[in-house]
Amino acid sequence: MKKLAIIILLTLLFSFFVSAKIGSTGGVISVDPIYGTVTIDCELFDTPRNRIKCRLENNPTEETIPEPCRVLTKKGKCIQYYEDVIPCYAMEGQAKDECFKEKAGFSKKSIKAQAVLDNNWPMRYYISALLYDLEEMVEDAFTDEKIDIDTAADLIDELVSIKIDVLLEKPGKIIKPRIKALKSNWPGALS
Amino acid sequence: MKKIFILIILILIVSCSAEESTNIQITDSIDTKEIVESPETVENSETEESEPVIEDDKYTTLKTSQDTFNALDEAVDALE
Numbered sequence: 001m002k003k004l005a006i007i008i009l010l011t012l013l014f015s016f017f018v019s020a021k022i023g024s025t026g027g028v029i030s031v032d033p034i035y036g037t038v039t040i041d042c043e044l045f046d047t048p049r050n051r052i053k054c055r056l057e058n059n060p061t062e063e064t065i066p067e068p069c070r071v072l073t074k075k076g077k078c079i080q081y082y083e084d085v086i087p088c089y090a091m092e093g094q095a096k097d098e099c100f101k102e103k104a105g106f107s108k109k110s111i112k113a114q115a116v117l118d119n120n121w122p123m124r125y126y127i128s129a130l131l132y133d134l135e136e137m138v139e140d141a142f143t144d145e146k147i148d149i150d151t152a153a154d155l156i157d158e159l160v161s162i163k164i165d166v167l168l169e170k171p172g173k174i175i176k177p178r179i180k181a182l183k184s185n186w187p188g189a190l191s
Numbered sequence: 192m193k194k195i196f197i198l199i200i201l202i203l204i205v206s207c208s209a210e211e212s213t214n215i216q217i218t219d220s221i222d223t224k225e226i227v228e229s230p231e232t233v234e235n236s237e238t239e240e241s242e243p244v245i246e247d248d249k250y251t252t253l254k255t256s257q258d259t260f261n262a263l264d265e266a267v268d269a270l271e
Contacts, residue, residue: 094250097262101250111262113248115269123266130253130263137256172270179267183260191256 048160053153056142068128068163078167085129089136100129120169127166127175134182135159137190146189158182 042054048067069078081103088099101109104125108114114122135156142152162178251262 093252093254096253097250100253109248109250111251111265111269119269123270127263127266127270130259130266133253133259134256137259172267175270176264176267179260179263186256186260 049153049157052156052160053149056139056149056152056156067160068167071164072167081125081128082132085132088129089133096133100126100133104129124166124169128163131159131163131166141187141190147187151187155182155185155187 040054040058040060042051042058042060043064045051045054051067065075065079066082069075069082072078085100085103088096088103091099098109101114101122105118105122106114106126107117107122111123111126138147138152138155138159141147142149147155158178159182162175162182165175165178251258253259253262
């Protein structure tokens with residue numbers, strides 16, 4: 001009886017600490033009854049920023065729908081593009097740019113030359129890839145402890161939000177000032 | 192004596208005018224040279240201007256965040 005009371009008390013204490021870490025913005029914690037491992041479902045957090053922060057903290061292995069694709073009516077094409085472009089991030093320099101452009105559907109090497117032929121979807125996918133490139137830099141900087149979790153979550157949230165505008169076919173005059181603001185708030189540790 | 196004196200003066204005048212004529216000829220030849228050369232120069236510069244601009248169609252180097260921002264600026268400017 002005494003042992004049972006101690007176990008209950010320990011379980012309550014443990015759940016209190018986990019809850020305190022996550023906060024009260026949603027999310028689900030499940031404890032494996034056999035192994036006692038804790039699984040946190042970041043998908044159930046209510047805002048993109050909290051989901052992003054949860055993923056940064058817990059580094060979940062399960063693949064989820066990319067944040068920008070969630071708001072689109074044609075999610076499938078967006079998800080496919082994200083899957084296609086992933087190998088490009090292992091590249092560097094001109095090879096990375098070539099890979100981004102190829103996956104985005106460019107038929108020319110330069111932006112100027114491509115814009116003459118088709119400046120809408122290939123350009124929008126390319127911009128998304130570049131924004132995701134910045135996102136990778138933020139994640140790496142967080143992993144290397146160059147920036148704290150809140151700075152990383154804020155930057156990624158803003159990058160995701162700009163990507164949504166890009167994929168919702170918002171005009172350049174709306175996207176341009178957002179990128180300018182992002183650039184001015186870009187931490188020196190990431191340059 | 193008087194005739195000799197007039198003859199000398201005439202020779203001097205003729206020789207002076209001949210020298211002046213040579214100078215004019217040199218200047219003329221320089222002017223002509225300039226005129227002859229100028230159209231070529233103009234023609235060359237016109238040819239350079241009228242040639243179609245060859246598109247610098249090459250990939251961008253993406254290494255730093257600044258490289259990515261530069262590519263972003265260019266791509267956003269090119270958007271519809």
